Amino acid sequence: MNEAELHALFPWARLHTIDYPVRLDELGSVLDEIHAEHSPSGQHPSLPKSNRFIGESSDARSVRKLLEQVAPSGATVLVTGESGTGKEVVARQIHELSDRDGPFIAVNCGAIPEHLLESELFGHERGAFTGAASMRRGRFEQANGGTFFLDEIGDMPPVMQVKLLRVLEERVIERVGGTRSIPVDVRLIAATHRDLPERIASGSFREDLYYRLSVFPIEISPLRDRPDDIVPLVVEFAERMQATCGVKLDFQDNALKALCNYRWPGNVRELANMIERLVVTKPNGVIRAQDLPWPIVASDSSVDVLPEVVDARLAPSAPGIRLPADGFDLREYLADIEKTIIKDALEQSDGVVQHAAERLGIGRTTLVEKIRRYGLRN
Amino acid sequence: MADSGSIILVVNRDRTAARHMKELIEFMDTPRVRTADPATWRRRLGRRRLEALFVGPDLSDDDVRDVLCDLERLDPSVPIVVLHDSELS
Numbered sequence: 001m002n003e004a005e006l007h008a009l010f011p012w013a014r015l016h017t018i019d020y021p022v023r024l025d026e027l028g029s030v031l032d033e034i035h036a037e038h039s040p041s042g043q044h045p046s047l048p049k050s051n052r053f054i055g056e057s058s059d060a061r062s063v064r065k066l067l068e069q070v071a072p073s074g075a076t077v078l079v080t081g082e083s084g085t086g087k088e089v090v091a092r093q094i095h096e097l098s099d100r101d102g103p104f105i106a107v108n109c110g111a112i113p114e115h116l117l118e119s120e121l122f123g124h125e126r127g128a129f130t131g132a133a134s135m136r137r138g139r140f141e142q143a144n145g146g147t148f149f150l151d152e153i154g155d156m157p158p159v160m161q162v163k164l165l166r167v168l169e170e171r172v173i174e175r176v177g178g179t180r181s182i183p184v185d186v187r188l189i190a191a192t193h194r195d196l197p198e199r200i201a202s203g204s205f206r207e208d209l210y211y212r213l214s215v216f217p218i219e220i221s222p223l224r225d226r227p228d229d230i231v232p233l234v235v236e237f238a239e240r241m242q243a244t245c246g247v248k249l250d251f252q253d254n255a256l257k258a259l260c261n262y263r264w265p266g267n268v269r270e271l272a273n274m275i276e277r278l279v280v281t282k283p284n285g286v287i288r289a290q291d292l293p294w295p296i297v298a299s300d301s302s303v304d305v306l307p308e309v310v311d312a313r314l315a316p317s318a319p320g321i322r323l324p325a326d327g328f329d330l331r332e333y334l335a336d337i338e339k340t341i342i343k344d345a346l347e348q349s350d351g352v353v354q355h356a357a358e359r360l361g362i363g364r365t366t367l368v369e370k371i372r373r374y375g376l377r378n
Numbered sequence: 379m380a381d382s383g384s385i386i387l388v389v390n391r392d393r394t395a396a397r398h399m400k401e402l403i404e405f406m407d408t409p410r411v412r413t414a415d416p417a418t419w420r421r422r423l424g425r426r427r428l429e430a431l432f433v434g435p436d437l438s439d440d441d442v443r444d445v446l447c448d449l450e451r452l453d454p455s456v457p458i459v460v461l462h463d464s465e466l467s
Contacts, residue, residue, distance in 0.1 A: 001439045003460070010446050012454045020435040020461040022402060031406050034386075034430045034457045103454040142454070244425070 055229030071097035081220030084269030102146025110152035128177020154194025390434025
């Protein structure tokens with residue numbers, strides 16, 4: 001099958017053809033292009049991608065209602081919201097609910113170097129520039145008949161904004177190095193965490209493009225503003241990880257409370273990453289508040305981060321671990337805790353070192369050395 | 379650059395040629411290359427993310443068609459490099 005036949009049979013495919021036996025310079029060029037193309041979509045690699053916008057808050061319900069309304073229309077959509085709020089999930093769900101048969105293609109404008117972006121979006125002809133070893137269809141062509149998701153549109157360079165505007169107006173593209181206008185049937189969904197009106201005011205984003213893109217705007221609020229969504233998201237991600245890794249996470253009530261009290265600066269993505277980390281660090285699956293990452297525990301005043309065994313005995317002397325704004329001496333702090341625990345163990349053992357060492361799970365010699373160091377011999 | 383869980387797969391029937399291609403790709407500072415035959419490449423990939431798929435020169439048209447159809451279902455945005463046997467054309 002030659003290149004033309006392959007393109008005809010698989011119009012969606014991101015094809016490169018090189019001669020075999022391969023020349024190293026040709027292989028190098030193709031690998032460079034692949035590395036440049038391979039932009040992360042923002043989804044966590046180990047979590048299966050979701051096409052559902054999860055949540056029970058009024059904001060989440062409102063987003064779902066909007067995307068269900070707009071999906072069948074084919075209108076251009078602008079999704080805004082902080083990083084990690086689920087903009088690509090919304091775009092995928094719009095595509096799923098639409099009747100478009102073509103693929104869903106995503107490009108992160110902020111992840112592709114400016115000099116490669118035009119070729120990435122519009123493709124290039126063979127020999128269009130040094131290293132263009134073969135003709136390549138751009139993402140617009142690959143998305144033909146489907147949906148093209150342009151993430152981080154607010155980071156698109158001005159010269160590319162002009163070219164994108166032309167595509168939106170005329171529905172044709174031109175490959176780099178080519179002269180032919182190629183019609184494309186693509187539904188565009190753009191997304192950004194930037195304040196586009198502010199960018200327009202500063203002159204870094206075109207106002208005409210903004211109005212072309214925001215035919216149907218959908219704004220996703222940050223997770224901290226919709227705490228009702230946290231538990232449904234935890235349940236969803238935990239179920240997905242169970243399906244993927246076979247580990248069932250069982251969140252205790254105090255853990256769920258801590259998760260709901262946390263502000264989630266990284267939004268849903270941070271939550272998903274945390275759950276994936278817990279699968280590794282807590283393979284037995286029971287998650288208590290103390291098992292959660294430090295920033296979550298530290299932000300929740302209702303959780304005492306000390307392990308239960310320490311907590312029961314030391315609550316008055318070690319009221320939670322909170323890093324003061326001006327910092328503190330960790331070694332000294334831990335030494336204080338150790339000294340208090342040893343003192344407690346000695347009292348409970350009536351001063352019998354062997355028994356105290358057994359209670360603490362350490363060797364007698366080790367305990368003797370610590371008793372000497374902390375001046376507890378009396 | 380790709381995440382650490384992604385690989386490049388070279389799909390070919392001739393294992394020696396596939397291994398030679400893998401060595402060449404690795405020589406170009408691109409680690410994590412695996413080889414597979416057209417019938418088992420999905421299994422070989424497992425749950426890893428596919429950074430690119432190299433389609434070997436000794437695959438039949440039917441093989442290529444099957445591999446690309448499977449890839450479309452898996453992830454149509456994965457770059458495909460078709461190795462065209464210049465000595466046969």
